[in-house]
Amino acid sequence: MIGRITGLVLEKNPPQIVVDVGGVGYEIDVPMSTFYNLPASGQKVSLHTHFAVREDGHFLYGFASEDERAAFRQLLKVSGIGARTALAVLSGLSVSDLAQAVSLQESGRLIKIPGIGKKTAERLLLELRDKLGKTLPGSIAHIPQGGAGTAPDNRSDILNALLALGYNEREALGAMKGLAEDAGVSDGIRAALKALSKA
Template identity: 70%
Template sequence: MIGRLTGSILEKNPPQIVLDVGGVGYEVDVPMSTFYNLPPGKDKVTLLTHFAVREDGHFLYGFLSEAERFAFRQLLKISGIGARTALSVLSGLSVGDLAAAVAQQEIGRLIKVPGIGKKTAERLLLELKGKLADAGGVSLAATVDDSKSDILNALLALGYNDKEATSALKQLPAEIGTSDGIRQALKLLSKV
C-alpha cells in the first residue's frame, strides 16, 4: 500500500521517527540499524516501508535498504514473530549477520538479541533456512561484494551447503577475484 516515503525528518525518538512528507507527518518505526544511519538534522531521506493494518491501528515500518525490508517481511511470516520482535532482531543483527547466523545455524548469535530466547531462536533458524539466501538478490551474498557473491553462488551450485560455502568464503582475502576465489575456496574445502 505505502511502499516508500521521501521527506524531512521532524523528530527522532528511537525506534520511531516522524517524517514530514508534503506537510503530513508520518510516524515510522525503524530498526536501530536504520536509525543510526539516518542523516543528521532535518535532512531529506527516503525510506522503503512496510505498512501493516491490525485491529489496534495502522503501522508504518521504515528501512534504508531493500535487504532490511525483505528480512523484516521474512521474519513476520514466522509464527509467533510480530513486528516488534522483527525490529528487535534487525536492531541487534545486521541483515548479513542474520543471514550468516541462519546459514551456519548459530543459535548463540540470535540469543544475544534482547527478547529472543532459545526456543524462538531455534524457530527462527528453522523457518529462515534458505529464505535469506535466495530471494530476489537480497541475501547474504548481497552484503558482500560482487566477486564474493559469485564465489558463494558457485560453491552452492557445486553442491556445498551454506555453512561450508560461507566458512570457505570467510577464509579468502578481501580483494580476491572470482576465478581465483573459487579455486582457493575449493582447495580449502578439499582439505576438510
C-alpha cells in the same frame, strides 16, 4: 500499501522517527541499523516502508535498504515473531549477519537479542533457512558518527532506545557505563548494543 516515503526528518526518538511528507508527519518505526544512517533533523530522507494494519491500529515501518525490508518481512512470517521482535532482530544484527547466523544455524547469536528465547531462535533459524540466504547483500555500509546534542539528552535518548528494544533498565544502564560522556546518540546505542551482545 505504502512502499516508499521521501520527506524531511522532523523528529528522531529511537526507535521511532517522524518524517514530513508534504506537510503530513508520518510516524515510522525503524531498526537501529536504519536509525544510525539517518540524516540530521530537517534533512531529506528516503525510506523503503512496510505498512501494517492491525486491530489496534495502522503501523508504518521504515528501512534504509530493500534488503532490510525483505528480511523484516521474512521475519514476520515466522510463527511467534511480531513486528517489535523483528525490529529488535534487525537492530541487533545486520541483514548479512542474520543471514550468516541462519546459514550456519547459530542460535547463540539470536538468543542475545531481547525477546528471543532458545525455542524461538531455533524456530526462526529453521523457518528462514531456505528463504533468507537468497536475498543476502554484503555488510551494511559505514555507519556515520552520531548527531549533535547535549550529552545528558543523548544519554536519555540512548537509554530510551535500549528500553524500547526490550532491554530492562538494569541491563541498559549497565551497558551505558562504559560510554564516553559526550557520546552521540547513534554511537552510544551502537556501543551499548555491542556491550550487551557480549554479556
